[in-house]
Amino acid sequence: MKTVAQIIQTKQIQQVHTIDADDTVLAALQRMAEHNIGALPVTENGKVVGVISERDYARKCVLQGRSSIGTKVRELMNSPVITVSPGQSVADCLSLITHRHLRHLPVIDNDQLVGLVSIGDLVKETIAEQEELIRQLEQYIRGEV
Template sequence: MKIVAELLNLKDEQHRAPHTVGPDQRVIEVIILMADKNIGAVPVVKDGKVVGIVSERDYVRKMELKGRASVGTPVSEIMTHDVRTVNSQQTVDQCMNIMTDCRLRHLPVVDDGCLVGLLSIGDLVKEAIAEQKRLIEKLQQYIRGETY
């Protein structure tokens, strides 16, 4: 099973480094960023540290449903403050368990206190499927008596 660092290296150049926002930025800026980059969540960073994350879910629940204005509201008012993170040495299985247990769709990757990447549930599912395909191929080779 691969580790997070390997998954981050597989991402294409435009998705490798995560887009971030500051807690004082306005919600409208985050929504525009997410739409422009076709992403569902953005880590909130202050002084180089992850202090929150803003997702489409946060926007819908804390802005739209409450009739708040995106133009005047700072990100800090709608972001999820209690952010679950992983480091780049954790396995795909560990990340899948965290995301499943905590019902998360995005997981910031932090090494030595610095944000180094962002994993989505899609990234992990894609790798889990690839791992299953590799295992099936090895089993088929074994059954055929081939060495690998």
């Protein structure tokens, strides 16, 4: 099974976009729209302290009648942040996401943000691994190996 580091490499993303905890929710939404992403790690003094997503905006801002202009990211972000390391397996991450009801996991290496994996990334990798296993088993059954 692949590791988080291998997934990050295949994503070919040059930069992980972040937002500061004191920025407005509107700034976070603009950054997500600009980069066509659904969540941002939230930083404070260079450290990841949370995650904010479009889902957080919908549930914690819009549905509560709050303004995206006057609301700070820190008021909506999911915190404390749950992170993973590059060496963790896809299975470990899927278990964490399932049990904690998360959709995004910041990847931290030596106290530095090095990536962000989503539930979609993890499911895509799991499906690819299962398809490869099925292909290998079919070859074995046909005597091609």
